[in-house]
Amino acid sequence: MSTAGIHAGWDAAADAHNALTPPIHTASAYAHSSHAELSALFQRRADGFAYSRSGNPTTAVLEQRITALEHGIGAVAVASGQAATTIALCALAAPGGHVVASSRLYGGTTELLDDTLADFGVTCTVADPWDLTAWDAAFTEDTRAAIVESIANPGAQLVDLGALSAIAHARDVPVVVDSTLASPALYRPGEHGADIVVHSATKYLCGHGTTIAGLIVDTGRFDPRRCPQRWPQLTRPNRRFGVTFAQEYTRGASGLLAYARAKYVTDFGTTLPATSAQQILVGIETLDLRMRKVSADAAALAAHLQALPGVLRVEHPTMPGRPDAAMAARDFPRGTSGVFSLELAGGEAAAAAFCDALSLWTIAVNLGDARSLVCHPATTTHCHLTDHQREVCGVRPGTVRLSVGLEDVADLRADLEQALAVAGAATGTFTSTA
Numbered sequence: 001m002s003t004a005g006i007h008a009g010w011d012a013a014a015d016a017h018n019a020l021t022p023p024i025h026t027a028s029a030y031a032h033s034s035h036a037e038l039s040a041l042f043q044r045r046a047d048g049f050a051y052s053r054s055g056n057p058t059t060a061v062l063e064q065r066i067t068a069l070e071h072g073i074g075a076v077a078v079a080s081g082q083a084a085t086t087i088a089l090c091a092l093a094a095p096g097g098h099v100v101a102s103s104r105l106y107g108g109t110t111e112l113l114d115d116t117l118a119d120f121g122v123t124c125t126v127a128d129p130w131d132l133t134a135w136d137a138a139f140t141e142d143t144r145a146a147i148v149e150s151i152a153n154p155g156a157q158l159v160d161l162g163a164l165s166a167i168a169h170a171r172d173v174p175v176v177v178d179s180t181l182a183s184p185a186l187y188r189p190g191e192h193g194a195d196i197v198v199h200s201a202t203k204y205l206c207g208h209g210t211t212i213a214g215l216i217v218d219t220g221r222f223d224p225r226r227c228p229q230r231w232p233q234l235t236r237p238n239r240r241f242g243v244t245f246a247q248e249y250t251r252g253a254s255g256l257l258a259y260a261r262a263k264y265v266t267d268f269g270t271t272l273p274a275t276s277a278q279q280i281l282v283g284i285e286t287l288d289l290r291m292r293k294v295s296a297d298a299a300a301l302a303a304h305l306q307a308l309p310g311v312l313r314v315e316h317p318t319m320p321g322r323p324d325a326a327m328a329a330r331d332f333p334r335g336t337s338g339v340f341s342l343e344l345a346g347g348e349a350a351a352a353a354f355c356d357a358l359s360l361w362t363i364a365v366n367l368g369d370a371r372s373l374v375c376h377p378a379t380t381t382h383c384h385l386t387d388h389q390r391e392v393c394g395v396r397p398g399t400v401r402l403s404v405g406l407e408d409v410a411d412l413r414a415d416l417e418q419a420l421a422v423a424g425a426a427t428g429t430f431t432s433t434a
């Protein structure tokens with residue numbers, strides 16, 4: 001993992017100037033030696049770069065690196081994690097398909113399914129991924145994709161992806177896994193049955209809160225030719241592009257990604273800038289080290305906080321009674337990331353006082369930054385959801401999400417303790433002895 005994170009996708013000896021790290025190619029378009037060469041690119045008879053909206057040499061290095069890290073067959077880099085989820089679901093299920101969605105998803109994904117994809121005629125059934133009977137019952141004849149997070153945001157709930165995928169695959173339905181919180185340093189969804197992996201690279205892959213980016217990876221499991229009538233956009237000759245995208249699979253490449261890039265990335269214009277790709281490449285070089293530290297520090301902080309007055313509940317897989325403890329031990333031996341949540345006695349008032357009293361932790365809605373961050377999901381990331389949708393995700397009025405950064409864990413703990421004391425005193429709901 002650490003070796004591929006530094007070397008995959010880049011060979012300095014093959015670069016015109018032997019650049020040791022991948023250069024940032026900012027050109028909008030590429031010069032061609034002949035009319036025939038450029039028209040071959042447009043007619044998909046040759047590989048190469050014509051115009052940076054649909055591909056760029058710097059983003060191509062990032063695509064190769066994430067493909068190597070996820071042990072996939074290909075990847076497409078896009079402008080944000082939200083674009084990655086949107087394009088993956090559109091390529092599989094638009095127009096008019098049905099999606100089975102985990103009840104514990106990032107709020108933006110739930111809103112995408114409830115609102116914008118619904119406008120495109122994509123319907124959705126939500127199911128608890130810990131209830132395999134409910135998951136099984138959610139599939140219909142029209143289901144074109146299932147989507148789940150490997151580590152859910154914000155409660156860090158894990159899933160038994162092998163079991164969920166087996167149910168989906170029995171119906172020839174591909175499983176899309178948002179693995180943003182895990183990153184390939186902790187978990188490779190493809191090894192547990194995922195067909196497509198999406199990342200908000202904005203988070204841990206970047207690691208420093210500098211860049212918005214998204215990635216879609218094909219793990220190589222999905223082949224639409226097994227059920228050709230269900231995926232006509234891939235298995236039939238495409239009138240617009242003059243090709244049958246599924247033929248890509250015969251050369252070991254991804255027909256789904258070729259289709260996603262040609263149609264959705266190009267039409268929606270969700271291009272990842274080369275400067276952003278380079279920031280993510282630099283971030284990935286330290287991913288393995290960072291994920292080990294934040295995972296260990298988050299587990300230690302979670303264990304410490306659960307015993308403190310005023311903390312009603314800590315949502316972390318290592319907490320007593322969590323149904324996913326066995327999944328953590330079996331599938332996440334390297335840890336479960338730096339994200340977990342606390343529920344404070346005193347509801348939103350206590351959560352607000354706690355956030356305001358922190359000095360080292362910053363109030364911000366990002367996660368996976370080098371800096372420790374805190375936010376109140378009920379009024380931010382999950383604010384457009386219904387009370388029921390929030391409750392299912394473990395988001396209550398007193399819930400705060402923590403994203404552990406790279407600071408000294410003793411400093412982080414001391415700041416949390418003093419903020420807890422302030423919140424207890426301010427709301428009169430508890431007295432912190434910490």
Ligand SMILES: Cc1ncc(COP(=O)(O)O)c(C=O)c1O
Pocket residue numbers: 080081082083106108149153178180181199200201202212213214
């Ligand atoms: C789990 C998860 N998926 C997707 C996204 C969307 O990513 P982006 O903000 O890069 O568009 C987020 C953002 O918070 C997230 O937490």
